[in-house]
Amino acid sequence: MKIKRQVTKFNSLARQRNPLSLSLSRHESLAKTARTSFANTSQFFLIGLFLLATIASTLSLLIPHKAQAATTLDFTELATLSQAAAQSSNQGKILNTLKIFDGKLYAAYGDSNANTGPIDINTFDLGTQTFDGSQISVPSESLGNWKVIDGKLYTTTIDPTCSGSCPAGYAVYIPGEGWETKTPVNAEHIFDIETLTGTDIWLFGSSGGATSTAWRSTDGGDSFSVVQTRENEPGGDNTERYYWGAAMGGKMYMQSDYSGYSNPIQIFDGSTWTTGTTIPVCGTGTAARGPNPIIFDNKIICAESNGSIATFDGTTRGNQDGYSNPAYPTCKSTNTQIATEGNLYYAMCENDDNSMSLIKSSDYLTTFQTFEGLPDTATSFAIDPTSNKLYVGTSDSKLYVSDLPTVDTTPPEVELTVDLVNGAEGKLSATATDTDTSVTSVKFYIDDELISSDNSSPYTATWLNYLDEEAWRYPEGSHTFKAIAFDEDGNTTESTEVVDLDPSEYLPSITAEGQWQGVYGAYSMTFDETQENIWFLKRNESSSQEGAGIEIGRYTIASDSLETFLTGRDDGQDGYVRGEAITYSVSTGLWYAGCENNKMVLNNFDPNTETVPQSLETTYNCNDNGIVIKADPTGTVWVTPKPSGGTTFAKIDSSRNLSYIDTSSYVLTMTLNNQDEPVILVGVMSESGIDLEIQRVNSDDSRDTVRSWTPDTFYYGQTLAQGTTDDTYWINYLIQDVPEIPSLVEIGVSSNVQTHYPVENALRNTLDSIKVDGHDNNVWGITFGGLLRKYDPTNGTTVSYPIPQLLTDPTQAGEKAHSSLLIANNGDVYISGNRLPTILRFSTDDDSPETPEDNPDTDGDNIPDSVENNGPNGGDANNDGIPDSTQANVALLTNVVSGKATVLELGENCSIETANTEAESSLGAPDAGFDYPNALINFTAGCGELGAITTVKLYYYNVTDSNFIVRKYNPNTVGYSTIPGAILSQQTIASHPVTVASYHITDGGELDIDNQQNGTIVDPVGLGVTTVGAPNTGLGALADTGNNLRYTIVVSLALITIGTITLKRHKITYASGK
Structure with a gap:
């Protein structure tokens, strides 16, 4: 393990999701969008077709599963299961599921639609390579699942041979004792059997009529009780059923299926029932069996009828549309068998030329190894790890066998390197080798959470700490970084390092x-x-x-x-x-x-x-x-x-x-x-x-x-x-x-x-x-x-x-x-x-705080050039043909109340020293008779000559009200008065309506707040609007006559500071007819 802590230049990325959750469903949606658009534009139809082809071909190359070179197997026909071959329908002849248990190979078959049955269990001896003959006759029209519970092999009466709701259950094989049929419940179908604790027994199906039913036994099968039901239409037909049940992570999952309804996943954690997604997790299987989900990589996995693989992690349903078979990039598991053997995942799939392949993944469905040469009639498989043989069942009741390549048991070598840019981002890399087989992928984890998987050397990942719901994903403290290398046969090696992170110090402003x-x-x-x-x-x-x-x-x-x-x-x-x-x-x-x-x-x-x-x-x-x-x-x-x-x-x-x-x-x-x-x-x-x-x-x-x-x-x-x-x-x-x-x-x-x-x-x-x-x-x-x-x-x-x-x-x-x-x-x-x-x-x-050199103020009015140059009319907001940033007697302000551009212009004999806008509420007292929707302007100007007279012009952009009165605030008396002789006019500047107020002011005169002939003029002034019902006194009052729709909200967010803001809410009126 190597760890480096220098800052490096690289493309920083955030957490990556598990490639298993990636699907083509969104891509199909994009293609559908393109089809709809081009169909509406007939003259562009050919381009639409080409785009669809382009996208489809591109996406087919982007399925994130690296394929290794395919291995062709050499199969030998072993025997025909005579009881299956004697079935009256083609469906009945299919060997739909194989299972190896206690030195024997078991094959399921039958056709519930054709009401065949009873079904004989005829075991195939792996030692003699011959069928033993019928062991038991099960009162079911088909068999389709095999489940080992507490050291015993079970299969259910999917469709009992008795009519309607009648005694039903399962057949069980106890090593050293033999087979026994038990019918402890009245049911119309029992599609699946499962255990939650390892010793209890669950049955899933329907009890007749319109009710999906799940039963449970906690005494080894001596007695069962109904633990869950689902009924969407009381008195409806008999097609609402639990087709499957699966135990994962200490919880039992099941989902009723009924056409036209979105039924929730029902979850039992040992004491309490809850519900989850209403998206169908698994399908209904075939006429011979249910979907038979498996548990792999902490997910429920099912082979769907459309060829995709459905995955469910306990919360989210995903799907995987195809496998990377080099010759056939869209190999589909169309209701075919999937299975696990140790930490290896296998699936039988059909290629687009109808040939069959077996796919193996050693790294949690990241990469796949392909086995070809299977019979075109292959429908099921089982792997015997003791002899390293692959057994295949077919649609015409035959059994085939082939040797598998020698399994490597030597784990790969891997070394993790962590490059930390800071506590909020970094890069992971790993060197991984294998002496006997090839490394298929390296997966990177932080605190046992998968963040990335890389299928080719150099193996790298980037990670980014982030704030989610006001908390750091990887908070301050110690965190374990880990890389796990996988080889073709499922051998793994990991390299880890514990690193202290402090992300908060890197939070930007x-x-x-x-x-x-x-x-x-x-x-x-x-x-x-x-x-x-x-x-x-x-x-x-x-x-x-x-x-x-x-x-x-x-x-x-x-x-x-x-x-x-x-x-x-x-x-x-x-x-x-x-x-x-x-x-x-x-x-x-x-x-x-x-x-x-x-x-x-x-x-x-x-x-x-x-x-x-x-x-x-x-x-x-x-x-x-x-x-x-x-x-x-x-x-x-x-x-x-x-x-x-x-x-x-x-x-x-x-x-x-x-x-x-x-x-x-x-x-x-x-x-x-x-x-x-x-x-x-x-x-x-x-x-x-x-x-x-x-x-x-x-x-x-x-x-x-x-x-x-x-x-x-x-x-x-x-x-x-x-x-x-x-x-x-x-x-x-x-x-x-x-x-x-x-x-x-x-x-x-x-x-x-x-x-x-x-x-x-x-x-x-x-x-x-x-x-x-x-x-x-x-x-x-x-x-x-x-x-x-x-x-x-x-x-x-x-x-x-x-x-x-x-x-x-x-x-x-x-x-x-x-x-x-x-x-x-x-x-x-x-x-x-x-x-x-x-x-x-x-x-x-x-x-990076600006310096005066970064943001100069050429005219010295304390308004940066960058502000005035970006003002209305190309930086000439008073429309005199001269950039405001070069005129000491012109200042561009942002109105603190309206947010609009406001311009102060004095005579050329004066230079603006300070200028700002102030809300009425920030002054010593409100004006009882007036509101100031465009704030007041407070400025100080140096005019040189004692007693100088200058003209004040105030430009209010995008203000058109003609009822304004130019008013002055005197902080010395805390009062307001109307400015005599002030003129209001309307102009249009750069397509903007502008209200202009102008008046004269004398240094030391009545309007100069400092009351001194000192060459400096101080003048708070604004446009007042008469308050309805209020006296027009021109004098200040202590009562607040502000808008009662205005209120203040203060909210604190983690790690940031939020200021107090004013919020108004209005209702818009639409033009007549719209």
Whole structure:
């Protein structure tokens, strides 16, 4: 064991899940989505077919099971089981299950549908290689299971030969004594037998009529009692049955099967009954036997009728669709036998040319060894470890035998190395060798939990500590890291090391910026044009209205205040649409996506009137699609469903007209480039198959190809983002269930296409969305597992930031886990998710404090250049043609109450020394007659000459109320007064409505708060709105006349500090008819 503790550069990954749980069901779902989309677009049908073929061929190569070279066996026919051969039906002749016990081979057969029986048990002597003759005649129409309990061999009367509910039970063989038939219960079927304690006996089946029944004996079979039943339809038909029971981990599991019902797993832990998943864990077997599950790797495993292998770990049902037979990559276990021998797993499966193979796994279904040469009629098998022989039963009642390769008993050698970057992430590697056979895989564990499995040398794994439900997955303290090497014959060796971890010291500075009540969080966010507010969509859980599933929220960064607007409608308008589903247009306001009657609907929200004046129904289906909505600087809104929106994308102009642009190509996703022009990613049919193209959309809706390339494998682009230079784009992948597919691709416009692996091999770490930091070209993303990740393309390193609470949860938002990511112009990263009850901010200030050189203040007004340069109108917020960052008499402020841009402009004879906005509530007393929805501005200015006079202009962006009165606050008297002669006007600057207040002030005059002719002016001022019913006195009062809808919430989250915020909730009014 070697351990290194230096910092290394590598692609840090999160915990990996067991490959056994990986299935192709999601891939089939993706293919189905593609089929649906292309079927709706007939002119693109050929591309659809090609995409399906491409995806199918790609996925078939990505089944995570490494196959070894197949071994061809040489079989010899031994004998025919005469009693089976004499059966009247083909089903009855099948040897459906073989079992070796006490030097004999037992074969089950029969046909309950054909009512054959009784069934003779004719044992095959492994020593003489001949049948012994009938040992007992069992009163059943078929036999299909063999179970050893307390040193005895049992088989049940699956379908008793008596009619209906009648005496039934089992046949039991006691070594040294012989066979005996027992019928202790009245039953119509008994499909399975099991033991929980090792001495008790359980029977599973039906007692007649419509009742599934389980019986238990605790006295060696002398008496049985009913311990569990299930009946969905009293008086119904007799097809509700327990087809199986399985004991695992000290618990008994069973599940009733009845067509049309989703019955729960029923679980007995020795004293208490509970229920679990309603997903069917095992099927019903065949006409001759039940599914006969086995226990392997702490899982219940069943061979299904569709050829897949079902797995159940006590909580979750998974499945495995095929095995890696090199010649036949889709070998299916279609109701065929599966078995274990020691720590080896075997399954008989049918190849796609109808030939049969035997599959062996020595490392918990990670890799498989294939045995070929089996009879094409093979239906069952048994392995005799004492002679190392494989016995095979067939559909025509025959027995065959073959020698198996010599079993290696020498374990492999393995040495683990742990490279710790810190207490929150690290890399594991192992060297593993075997002198006699090959190493099949190395599995890596932390505290006995499997985190990764690697099938080829060099054997490596990466791990990432993370916060889940407010606790570290691997908390501070000692933890055992382990690597186990497996060889072909199941021999294992492990290497371990105990390591002390302290992850908390590596927690990054992530600040909670907003907080609201309820379970659902912001699944989509956008900035307004000034980046002073974050608008977001969140799920509304509490509304009783039908279809009231969405709330719009506005988080004002400067004031840490939050408003939400309930969008619920009786017509179900606001169905949930995932993706980048909200945007802000400078000409038409806020747009967000909803769903009505399976059609995407684009809703225009006016925050000033709190109404939806326009709802536009699109031609796009909701289905499982996401959406990208982005507004360019002209106010045009661009819309692209993803990943299956067909060949068109849409736009909404400044008059709110919706139109479509047909590309004749498959539109995948969209972004705005560095020039704020719309750019789309499309799939284009070519001679080589499918090419991908990045196309720029021009002002006349024509498109220019920016970059075209043929990818190694087709993929759906989840997110398209441009780098800091025009030469680079980034794409991440949508296909999230195949860890081998890389998650990030760098597209050079005039250079190569490069694949990066910052988040490979772990579903928890597949990037849900990406954004590029305009400061340093880092690619930021949120993973499906709830991690903030920063990838630096200059050195190929990834930094992971655990989020201090569960970010996303698929059970809380349909069937998807969604998150949202924003990057501000100053480099701050904002994140949230459908489960996170807050907006989190990761600030560059937190990561590395800025110096004056990093963020200069050229004009000396104490407002950094970066703030003023990013203000409205390209950094010229007062529209005088001069950048505000170079004018000492102009300051751009973010209003602490409204969150909107507010500009202070003085005459050129004055220089602003300090300036800020203050809420009325922060002053010495409230104004009894007025409210200040746009705060008050407090400034100090040096004007040089004693008694100087200057003009004050206040610009309030996106404020249109004409009922304002310019008011002044005097902290010396703790009173308010109206400023005489103040003028209010309306302007439009860069398409924004702006309210401008102007007045004159004299150094040392009545409005100068310091009351001295000293060349310095101090002036708190604001726009007041008369409070209804309140006296317009102009004097301060001690009573608080604030909005009674406003209240404060303070919530503590583990490991982070959350500020006090103000929350308002409103109800939106929709336009007539929508």
